[in-house]
Amino acid sequence: MGNYSYLSIGSNIGDRSTYIKEAILLLDEIKEVNVVQTSSLYETAPVGYLDQPQFLNAVILVNTGFSADELLSVCQEIERKLGRKRNIHWGPRTIDLDILLYNHENIETERLSVPHPRMMERAFVLVPLLEINPTIMLPNTDTPLNNILEKLEDKEGVQLWKQKSGEGAYVLFES
Ligand SMILES: Nc1ncnc2c1ncn2[C@@H]1O[C@H](COP(=O)(O)OP(=O)(O)OP(=O)(O)O)[C@@H](O)[C@H]1O
Numbered sequence: 001m002g003n004y005s006y007l008s009i010g011s012n013i014g015d016r017s018t019y020i021k022e023a024i025l026l027l028d029e030i031k032e033v034n035v036v037q038t039s040s041l042y043e044t045a046p047v048g049y050l051d052q053p054q055f056l057n058a059v060i061l062v063n064t065g066f067s068a069d070e071l072l073s074v075c076q077e078i079e080r081k082l083g084r085k086r087n088i089h090w091g092p093r094t095i096d097l098d099i100l101l102y103n104h105e106n107i108e109t110e111r112l113s114v115p116h117p118r119m120m121e122r123a124f125v126l127v128p129l130l131e132i133n134p135t136i137m138l139p140n141t142d143t144p145l146n147n148i149l150e151k152l153e154d155k156e157g158v159q160l161w162k163q164k165s166g167e168g169a170y171v172l173f174e175s
């Protein structure tokens with residue numbers, strides 16, 4: 001499967017870490033998706049809509065035969081399976097799966113913008129992303145994402161919650 005994509009995962013309702021593990025399992029079960037790397041889990045202060053519980057966030061790297069649009073549909077199906085309700089914009093959710101990057105492509109359609117349009121202003125995305133790829137560059141630029149993270153104020157709002165142990169898809173599943 002020739003495509004690589006980084007996905008951001010977040011949850012701030014219920015058993016947050018189980019929702020995140022379930023989402024990773026459901027993705028990895030799909031024939032056309034292979035979860036290659038998983039970041040640690042981070043507890044993060046909500047941004048955008050502040051009156052809601054702390055999130056758990058992670059970033060994963062998948063290898064996939066799907067197009068970016070097909071991958072988005074798969075992510076939205078997993079959100080539905082895990083009971084995501086869209087009541088308040090940026091509000092609380094059982095699970096959220098966003099496409100951060102897809103190969104080195106720039107994509108702009110009705111339903112999909114890649115790179116994710118808000119990823120550069122989100123320490124809850126950049127910290128786990130840089131954990132699994134410390135030298136990642138903003139696609140088609142010579143800008144290291146680490147330089148962007150250094151300038152963000154909300155780094156303090158991102159705290160390690162569960163350190164991953166080893167590499168691969170299931171590093172968060174050990175008890
Ligand atoms: N890169 C992307 N990843 C996921 N959804 C995207 C992306 N680009 C555009 N979208 C569109 O955004 C719409 C709203 O997504 P969602 O409700 O998950 O937003 P959110 O995750 O709460 O907010 P944010 O997009 O700021 O993280 C989706 O229906 C989807 O069509």
Ligand SMILES: Nc1nc2c(c(=O)[nH]1)N=C(CO)CN2
Pocket residue numbers: 009010011044045046047048049055057090091096124
């Ligand atoms: N800490 C944190 N804040 C958020 C998050 C998130 O995943 N983590 N997701 C949002 C909408 O996608 C809005 N705000």
